[in-house]
Amino acid sequence: MATTASKTAALDSPLYAGRRRRNAIAKGMALAATIFGLGWLVLILGVLLYKGIGGLSLSVFTENTPPPGAAGGLLNAIMGSIVMTVLAVVIGTPIGVLAGTYLAEYGRHDKLSSVVRFINDILLSAPSIVIGLFVYEILVAPMGHFSGWAGAVALAVIVIPVVVRTTEDMLNLVPDTLREAAASIGLPRAHMIVRIAYRAAQAGIVTGILLAVARISGETAPLLFTALNNQFFSMDMNAPMPSLPVVIFQFALSPYAEWQKLAWTGALLITVTVLGLSILARSLTSARKS
Amino acid sequence: MASGERDVSEVALKGASAPAAVSASRAAVLRRLRLTDTIFHGLTRGASLAVLALLSGVIIALIYGAAPALSTFGFGFLFDESWNPVTERFGALAPIFGTLVTSFIAMVIAVPVGLMVAFFLTELCPKVLRRPIGIAIELLAGIPSIIYGIWGLFVFAPFLQQYVQPFFIDTFANVPILSTLFAGPPYGIGMFTAGLILAIMVLPFVTSISRDVFDAVPPVLKEAAYGVGCTTWEVFRYVVLPFTRVGVIGGFMLGLGRALGETMAVTFVIGNAHHVSASLFAPGTTISASIANEFTEAVGDLYTSSLVALGLILFFITFIVLAIARYMLMRLQRQGGK
Numbered sequence: 001m002a003t004t005a006s007k008t009a010a011l012d013s014p015l016y017a018g019r020r021r022r023n024a025i026a027k028g029m030a031l032a033a034t035i036f037g038l039g040w041l042v043l044i045l046g047v048l049l050y051k052g053i054g055g056l057s058l059s060v061f062t063e064n065t066p067p068p069g070a071a072g073g074l075l076n077a078i079m080g081s082i083v084m085t086v087l088a089v090v091i092g093t094p095i096g097v098l099a100g101t102y103l104a105e106y107g108r109h110d111k112l113s114s115v116v117r118f119i120n121d122i123l124l125s126a127p128s129i130v131i132g133l134f135v136y137e138i139l140v141a142p143m144g145h146f147s148g149w150a151g152a153v154a155l156a157v158i159v160i161p162v163v164v165r166t167t168e169d170m171l172n173l174v175p176d177t178l179r180e181a182a183a184s185i186g187l188p189r190a191h192m193i194v195r196i197a198y199r200a201a202q203a204g205i206v207t208g209i210l211l212a213v214a215r216i217s218g219e220t221a222p223l224l225f226t227a228l229n230n231q232f233f234s235m236d237m238n239a240p241m242p243s244l245p246v247v248i249f250q251f252a253l254s255p256y257a258e259w260q261k262l263a264w265t266g267a268l269l270i271t272v273t274v275l276g277l278s279i280l281a282r283s284l285t286s287a288r289k290s
Numbered sequence: 291m292a293s294g295e296r297d298v299s300e301v302a303l304k305g306a307s308a309p310a311a312v313s314a315s316r317a318a319v320l321r322r323l324r325l326t327d328t329i330f331h332g333l334t335r336g337a338s339l340a341v342l343a344l345l346s347g348v349i350i351a352l353i354y355g356a357a358p359a360l361s362t363f364g365f366g367f368l369f370d371e372s373w374n375p376v377t378e379r380f381g382a383l384a385p386i387f388g389t390l391v392t393s394f395i396a397m398v399i400a401v402p403v404g405l406m407v408a409f410f411l412t413e414l415c416p417k418v419l420r421r422p423i424g425i426a427i428e429l430l431a432g433i434p435s436i437i438y439g440i441w442g443l444f445v446f447a448p449f450l451q452q453y454v455q456p457f458f459i460d461t462f463a464n465v466p467i468l469s470t471l472f473a474g475p476p477y478g479i480g481m482f483t484a485g486l487i488l489a490i491m492v493l494p495f496v497t498s499i500s501r502d503v504f505d506a507v508p509p510v511l512k513e514a515a516y517g518v519g520c521t522t523w524e525v526f527r528y529v530v531l532p533f534t535r536v537g538v539i540g541g542f543m544l545g546l547g548r549a550l551g552e553t554m555a556v557t558f559v560i561g562n563a564h565h566v567s568a569s570l571f572a573p574g575t576t577i578s579a580s581i582a583n584e585f586t587e588a589v590g591d592l593y594t595s596s597l598v599a600l601g602l603i604l605f606f607i608t609f610i611v612l613a614i615a616r617y618m619l620m621r622l623q624r625q626g627g628k
Contacts, residue, residue, distance in 0.1 A: 023521035030414055033406035034423065037497065040490050041430050047445050048437065098337035106331055107338070116338045119345045121616050125544060127551025127608055129578045130348065133601040136585075137351035157344060164341060188323045190330035218434020221553040221578070225585045245436050249554065252440045260444075267440050271433060278432045282425070 045271070052268025055261045060269075064233050065247055068256045074266050076233040077247040080148070083235065084227060084243060085217055087152035092159030093209055099160070100167025105193050117168075124161040131157050132222035140226060148234075148241035151227025158219060159212040166208025170201040207281040214277035218270050220245035244270055352605060355598035358591055367599060373564035373580075375589070380596035382603055384564040388481060388574035389604070392556060393549040395485025395570070396492050401542055403489075404496030409526050411497075412504040424501065431494035439558030442487045443479070447559050450486075451478030455571055473569040479561045482570040487555050492545040499541030503534040503622065537622040543615030547608050553578035577604040 059073045066072025099116065107113035135154040140146055174197050182192040198205070228240040229250060244266050251263035359380065360367060370381020411424055455476030462468035507530050515525045531538070561573020562583050575583075577600045588594045 019521055019524065023523040026409075026523035026526075027414060030406045030410035033403045034410045034415075036403060037407050037427055037430065037493055038423065040493075041426055044433065044437065044441050047441055051444075095337045095340055098334045099341050102334035102338040106334055112335075112338065116341050118613075118616060120341050122609060122612050123341070123345055125547050125551075125608075125612050126348070127553065127578060127604055129551065129553040129581050130352070130601050130605045130608075133355065133581065133585075133598055134348045134351045137355045137598070138347065141355075160341065160344065164338075188327045190327040191323070193330070214432065218436060220434075220436045221582055224582055228586065245434065245554075248436055248440065249557075252443065252558070263440060267437050271437050274434055275429055275432055278429070 048264070048268050048271055051264040052266075055265035056268070060262075060265055065231055065242065065251075065262070066258065067231070068254070069258065071258060072262070074244065074247065074262060074269070076230065077242045077244045077266065078269070079233065079235070080227070080230070080242040081217065081244040083237075084148060084152045084155055084223075084241060085213060087148075087237075088155030088159050088216055089209065089213060091152065092156035092212070093163055096160045096163025096208075096212075097167050097205060100164045101171065101193060103164070103168040104171035105189070105197065120161045120164050123157075124165060127221075128158060128219055129221040129224075132225055135222065135226045145238075146226065146228035146240040148227055148237040148239065151223050151241055151243065152237070154222035154226045155216040155219060158216050158222065162212040162215060163205075163208050166211065167201075167205050170204030170208065171197055173204065174200040203284050207284045210277050210281035210284070214274045214281065217277070218245060218274050220249055224249070348605070352598060352602040356595060356602045359595035359599040362592060363596075367596075368603070371564070371566055375593050378590065378592050380593070382577075382596075382600055384566050385575050385577040385580045385600055386603065387566045388484075388560065389550055389576040389578070389607075391481050391570070391574070392485040392488055392560070392576055393546060395482065396488035396549040397542065397546055399486070399489035400492040400496050400545060404493050404545075405500055405538070407493070407497045408500035408504055411501050412530075413522055413526055424498070427494050427497050430490070431498070435491065435552060435554040438487050438491055438555035442483065442555060443558040446487065447478035447483050450483055451476045455482070459571070470568045471570050474571050476571060477561065477573055479559045479573055480571050481560065481567075481574045484556045484560045484574075484576070485570070487559060488549045488552055491552060491555060492549050495545040495548055496541055499544060499619075500534075500538050503537035503541070504530055506537075507533050534622075536618050540615045540618030540622065543611050543618065547612045547615060550611065551578060551604060551608050553582050557582045577601070 059071070060075075061073060061078065062075060063071075063073030064076045065074060099120075103113050103117060131154055135150050135157065139150040139153060143150075178196055178200060179192055182196045183189075187195075223243050223246050227243055227246070229246045230240045230242040232242075234241055248263045248266045248270070251259035251266070254260065363370065363380065367380070367382050368386070369383055370379075371383040372379050372381050373384060374380070407427065411420055415423060455472075455478070458472040459474070459476060462472045511529055511533065512525050515529045520528070556576050557579040560575055560579045562575050562579060563573040564575055564580070565572065567574060581597050581601055585594070585597050588597055
């Protein structure tokens with residue numbers, strides 16, 4: 001009896017009431033913060049759907065970007081984006097996978113690896129506009145003109161660190177017992193990596209590449225002064241090449257209603273692509289885990 | 291590689307009949323295996339050296355491109371507010387100022403909100419909702435920055451201009467310092483708007499890293515704190531946060547790195563005015579926005595070079611911030627590995 005009495009007394013004390021109140025306030029704020037964060041996602045996606053879906057029609061995919069005041073589509077921009085993205089992946093992925101392999105397999109603990117790891121992390125979050133300046137200096141300025149190649153190289157520079165990072169992480173998840181088993185039957189290291197480790201980490205490495213594609217398909221800044229833009233359909237890699245993000249940038253800031261409408265449609269297309277890719281990438285890894 | 295394997299088995303089969311021939315062909319196979327091994331090792335090593343070369347290349351190219359501007363203006367470049375393409379007088383003060391101010395606004399908002407979201411996700415959220423909410427927050431990070439830009443320009447800025455900014459201006463009109471910070475006509479676009487949009491973009495970074503480090507806190511520590519009667523908030527505030535301090539700061543730094551270098555979202559809503567202004571509602575510019583807006587139109591070597599010099603400064607600032615972030619996160623990993 002006595003203990004119960006003292007317990008209720010303690011529970012009613014102002015100190016305890018204060019602590020409980022603070023706890024409740026903090027919990028409430030945490031909930032509010034989460035709703036606040038999710039609210040932006042809903043708001044942005046909602047506006048995007050509302051503004052973009054009206055302009056969505058077949059002509060978006062079959063006609064080129066129009067001159068001011070006329071109707072048209074985004075065909076040349078979409079094709080330009082696809083071509084440059086594919087090239088960037090083709091250039092960047094082998095380098096990224098090989099470098100990631102070195103970090104995880106050959107030089108797990110050596111000095112070079114820790115330096116490369118650090119530098120790679122810096123590149124991973126380096127401002128993309130700086131990458132654009134870099135490619136401008138090494139390709140556009142010497143060549144004397146903007147080109148699709150320069151755009152693809154700029155995107156490849158962004159692909160490399162993403163792929164390096166995921167490749168290393170995924171190879172690190174492969175159990176060492178597999179490697180030892182391969183070594184014990186006399187399989188040389190290169191064969192062990194290619195036939196055992198790569199195969200075990202396959203889904204993860206593909207995820208990394210998908211994430212890299214998702215990242216570059218929305219990139220605008222590095223393309224502004226490498227690939228520039230082109231009003232016409234062009235598959236000439238040595239000429240300026242249009243891309244979806246740059247067209248959106250140009251059209252959104254223009255005073256013409258048709259252009260702005262196309263910009264919203266393009267924005268919707270990009271967002272659906274990027275979010276779709278990252279969800280696909282995520283489901284690949286989680287399916288593997290379970 | 292498939293042929294290599296077949297050779298090995300052939301060698302093994304032949305082994306019984308012709309010992310001398312075996313050792314010769316076996317040596318050949320082994321030589322070839324060793325050769326492919328060396329080549330592959332060399333390739334991977336070369337690729338990782340290429341990553342190093344890439345970063346050095348970026349630095350060298352930027353310094354090379356910035357050299358004319360830096361030699362013309364010297365250190366004064368950093369502290370000069372003027373930006374005049376006609377007289378060819380350029381200074382980086384306004385863009386640097388804008389970059390720092392917008393990033394500061396972003397961090398002031400994103401850090402507490404991000405921490406609270408992470409607190410919610412790790413301590414309060416029902417298990418079923420944890421993953422979907424986490425993914426939703428991360429999707430926020432996946433939205434391309436140009437989408438934030440177009441949304442900011444057409445939806446968010448007009449909203450701020452109509453409702454939020456007049457309210458701030460009226461409310462703080464007579465408060466000494468705040469009246470200067472929130473002064474002037476509500477343009478809608480400007481440093482305030484850019485800072486808010488950056489906050490939304492940085493939020494998922496702060497949240498996901500904080501959540502990951504909070505999850506890494508040993509349950510025993512939390513249970514002990516609950517055992518002595520701590521409330522959920524007290525456990526978070528006095529056990530989880532101090533334990534994960536280093537990692538959380540690392541996460542902030544990563545977010546800050548993104549805010550500093552963010553280009554497209556800011557370019558849409560900053561107003562591109564090369565002025566240092568005390569009011570947050572005034573249009574300004576950031577380093578990345580200046581480059582994005584002006585680079586293709588820059589006439590003359592000095593103009594272009596000044597913009598590259600801006601890029602060099604940006605790279606330098608973000609390099610330091612990111613290096614600190616990585617160092618902090620690495621320290622945490624080492625701590626956890628003990």
